[in-house]
Amino acid sequence: MxxxxxxxxxxxxxxxxxxxxxxxxxxxxxxxxxxxxxxxxxxxxxxxxxxxxxxxxxxxxxxxxxxxxKETFSLKFGNNEKEDADLKGKKADTKMITGDENIVFADLVVQWRITDPAKFLYNTNNPEEILTDATSASLRSIIGSSKIDDALTSGKAVIEAEVRDLLSSLIEKYDMGISVLAVKLKDVELPNDDVRKAFTNVTDARETMNTKINEARKYQNKRTNEAQGEKDALISQAQGEKAARIERSRGDVAVFNKLYEEYRKNPDVTRQRLVLETIEQVLPQTEIYIMNDDGNTMKYFPIRPLEKEQTKPTEEGSEKNE
Known part of the structure; x- marks a missing residue:
């Protein structure tokens, strides 16, 4: 034992x-x-x-x-569907009112990460639920102060940034040991088909208006550039003509000074030379006949027609001889 x-x-x-x-x-x-x-x-x-x-x-x-x-988590706000026939399958918790009193449905995705494990475990009872409520409050606050056009079109980026800033400040106050990395609006829709169709028509009209405005600005810029080019060309041409005339004037002044010097030395010779040069310029094709008489009678000398008549018989005779 x-x-x-x-x-x-x-x-x-x-x-x-x-x-x-x-x-x-x-x-x-x-x-x-x-x-x-x-x-x-x-x-x-x-x-x-x-x-x-x-x-x-x-x-x-x-x-x-x-x-x-340490991975990045995604909180999908608006995925809990509730049975509501009036919503026609939409998410009841994403129904909110914009600043201009229009109803929209907004789905949001929040990317977050645990930055302080001790606070995440023990500072709050259910941090993910608190994050969901804070996301809902932030989104509704920003959508409630925004216009429907901004929520549906080009203002989404601004709304996302404002929601992220507001949500980050709330999370910091709650001290839950998490940080918000990014906020993304997945879908923003209108409540029914009629409203969506009306808004689509308004959006199409706005896009058409913007297109026409852009085309007009493009044409304006084109015509402005062409006019600027023509102006620059005229200015360049005028500046070239100005420079040419200045140089030509300087040359004329230089010639005049030379002539003046020669005139001072020999006035008679220079005067006669200028008269002859002027006559050559004014009457380049004129034939001059010098007659030795008293000039009491007018004389007509058809010399050129007589020369033509004399030249013609001579040419005919030479052709016969041939």
Whole structure:
């Protein structure tokens, strides 16, 4: 029979082995590259551990490890459909009113990440639910101060930026240990087909107007550039003509100065020379006949017709001889 003392010894050794085993197993842990960990010492959270690899700690129950993901999460606001026949399949929680009192349905995606594991685990009871409520409040606040045209067309980027700023400020106040990375409006729609059709017509008219305005501005720029080119060409031509006339005037002045110098030296010769040059310029094709008489009678000398008549018989005679 086994004695009671031996049973105690075996039980004690077994408990010691189990305790040593638990201690050996619970004194180390590993952190993956996509994970982050926080050490709890008697339930009190310490600093976050983000470095991947093997780490050591005090054995359980003194310390334990909580691991959280470092990946980016996506919160899809507006995907919870409710049974409401009037909404025709739309999401009831995405129904909101714009600043100009129009109803729209807006779906939003928020990308967020855990930045402080201890605060994420223990500062709030349900951080994801709080993030959803904060997203709804932020989106409704911004949509409520925006016009329907901005929400449906070119103002989406501005709305996304304003929602992100407002949501980030709320999350910072709640101190939940998360940060908002991006906000994206997935879909903004009108409540029924008639309203959508009317808004589409307005949008098409606006696009047509913008197209016509752009075409008019393009034509205006084209004509302005052409007019500018013509103006520059005329200015260049005028400047060239100005320079040419100035140089020509300088040349004329130089010629005049030379003539004046010659005139001062020999007035009679220079005067006669100028008269002859002027006559050559004014009467380049004129024939001059010098007559030695008193000039009391007018004389007519058809010399050129007589020369032509004399030349014609001569040419006919030469042809006969041939």
């Amino acid at each position: 086994i004695s009671l003392k031996r049973i105690y010894i075996i039980t004690g050794l077994s408990a010691l082995v189990i305790l040593l085993g638990v201690t050996a197993v619970s004194t180390w842990y590993t952190v993956d590259e996509s994970e982050q960990a926080v050490i709890l010492t008697f339930g009190k959270a310490g600093e976050a551990i983000n470095e991947p690899g093997l780490h050591f700690k005090l054995p359980w129950p003194i310390q334990k490890v909580e691991k959280l993901s």
